[in-house]
Amino acid sequence: MLIDYRLHNYENIYLPIDLSNITALDANDIITFRPEDTLEELKSAAFVNQWTYIGNYTLYYAQCQPEICTYTIDKELPSFARINLVLGLIGGLSVVLRLLVPSFIKTIYLIYYLYHQQTRDAPLRWRMVITHIRDKIYFINVYRSKREVERQYLATRIYIVLLILYFVIISVFIRFQQRTILISIDSPNEAYFSFFHDQYSDSLSCPCTNISIPIMNFSISSLTFQECYTQIMSQPLLATLSLPDNIFWEAPGWDRITEQFRILYTQFSLFQLRLLQRQFIINDARLVSVEAMTSETFNVWFSLFITQIDKSSMISSVDAYKLISDILQANQFHNRYMTSWKTEFSSFDENYILRNSPVILNNGTCSCPSGQSNCTEILIYYDWMGSPHVFPGIMVGYSSMSGLSQSTFECFYDDDCVYKLNTVLGTSFTKLNLNAAYIPPTAPIKSIMNEYLPVSLNLTANYSTYFQICTPSTCQYHYMEQHNFVYIFTTLLGLYGGLTAGLYIFVWQLLGLSKLIVKCYSRLLQRVHPSS
Structure with missing residues (x-):
């Protein structure tokens, strides 16, 4: 529970909160979430309690615009x-x-x-x-x-x-x-339905007994975790550590290493949470079909359904982070680590005015506010003897997300690099298994997130199960003859x-x-x- 609000880096200065204005939340107002859900889960769903969809049948019918309607009445002769x-x-x-x-x-x-x-x-x-x-x-x-x-x-x-x-x-x-000629078939099976659809696709009508079917009744979903995800998430959380004071880091940047690792852990966690959210959507979704669908139509519909879920997903944290970074850079806003803009005093000739200056990387060849993807560099640290050392693959850029995106796991596949990392940071990282990861050590973390999908949702549908649930009681078709x-x-x-x-x-x-x-x-x- 939030008791007070402390200003960043000023532990002795805080703003007290009047607890008399705090009221308990009503659990009955919660629809999607549970009281025991973590803030991370609420954040992944953008704190949206419930999505409400409202459809307008009049607008739908106006766009449908049926040209002709036909119906058949079975009537005996008087x-x-x-x-x-x-x-x-x-x-x-x-x-x-x-x-x-x-x-x-x-x-x-x-x-x-x-x-x-x-x-x-x-x-x-x-x-x-x-x-x-x-x-x-x-x-x-x-x-x-x-x-x-x-x-x-x-x-x-x-x-x-x-x-x-x-x-x-x-x-x-x-x-x-x-x-x-009107022909009726009672309780057709899947083979008969497929045969009659091939022969009389224009006139075949097979109404489903169950027109609204939960998608999970005929589909199977599972989460697949890449080996790299499992190995990285099993490492000690670097974000909770603080850097040793006896290590000199070449400015700028090694104070950002914890932030980048925190983002990495958060991104991998959000992958899983986002896919779990999609799975919740799938669990609540239903297939509404008055007529029985063929296997080809069913497969096309299922592919479109998966595509629609991907499109309806909320903006990813990677895109949101990049959007925020672009806004900060364009408006010369400072972030905590001043990775794009830094505040400094001017020279004596300018009366030491306080001004914003862009951060320059790559030996002065890249300006961080430009937002170039290659605006990164490898950090150097010096041990107590003054010897320089680098960690291959660990980069910094115009933002924490930019540096993480261009970084690789190359260091974590090398015994010597992992030993140095543990010595410098006082951690207990273990070497990643290259044979189990199936990911090149030099692959940027951004490509791993975009292409290799550390966590993936596998969803398969069974047409036979769908047809058994649909269970058309009668199929009718007609044809013309002389x-x-x-x-x-x-x-x-x-x-x-x-x-x-x-x-x-x-x-x-x-x-x-x-x-x-x-x-x-x-x-x-x-x-x-x-x-x-």
Whole structure:
């Protein structure tokens, strides 16, 4: 608990806090965090208690803009329609059989009779059969009246021609007319779903039984720690130590070594915390899908989901630290170690005014406020005998983060360098295992953080598990096909009864009307006109 606020480097000067104004926090107001969470965990989440997402369905629908909506209703034919259909088929079938069966039997009998007439040759027998069929067609009469026989023959011929023409037109129309075939499959498995999707991807519909599925139900996540991370985090915390007084460090910079190591430990810790935060997000995320997805669509969605998590992550501490450093440099603000700008008195000629001067590194070739990445240098220390020593790979730059980014772990892979480091700092560092780290000793720490990822989150998804949870109860698909000849025959058969009755009356009345018109016209022509 914070009791007082002490000014930096002034232990005897502090500002007391009025404890009467401090009230206890309410644990019920905490949603994401727990009372026992450390400040490091709260800082890694930017002290955000809960993210609230609000969606506007009206805006979504306005952007969706569906052009057309279709739906299917399964409905049985009404009772009167079914009765009408059955009666039509029975009527048409009875009429056709009544006309065709007697003629067919007579024709078969005639063929059988002529076939057994051995006295006649085959061509003659076939000519007689053809002549018989022609006479039957020529003298066919559907009216069966004892008067006006010639008119009956003519009406029958017109009736047959119109009937055949009607059948041809209707058959062609129905043949080239397409119909929609709807197929339903109950409780399809993954293999059937994949097969039907390959065949009927445009019309297949498989609604999920569970449309909202927690992602962790079909995915596995794990944290992987690189060997370098494990070895470095197992070293003694240099940030808690203070430098010995009997060592002379070449200015500027060795007072910053503890700060850089503190940042290193913090960065590696934040890697783990950040990935744990992502894992918390994944644990709360859900896949919402009305329709079952294919394995290809599922894999694409999962990749986009991982990418979206990476994009939605808060700014990394490395970027935040660099942003703060750039702001400090651009505005000539001082940091604790005055790595970019330093305050010093001018010369006697300028009356010793206090001014800001840029820190120069690399033998005066690099100005730290410029923010150049190569604005670093290796520090030198002198032992009690005045002998200079360096630690390979340990750099300082225009900021603590810059020096750490350009530094390497080269010293920690060398026995002699580790011994010197422990002697100078009074620590107990151990040599890192080069064979287990899989990282080049000369690799900058920045590249290790960006490329090698000391801590990585491995997330894999199982499509089969997802499909089992989705469990579509029914899949439906439809396709278009032309009517076959069986459908055409049954349709014409159903229409035959009404058609024959209608044509029967229509043709007879039409001939009667035509005869009346011709008779009236003939009388007009025979009328005698008196001459003037």
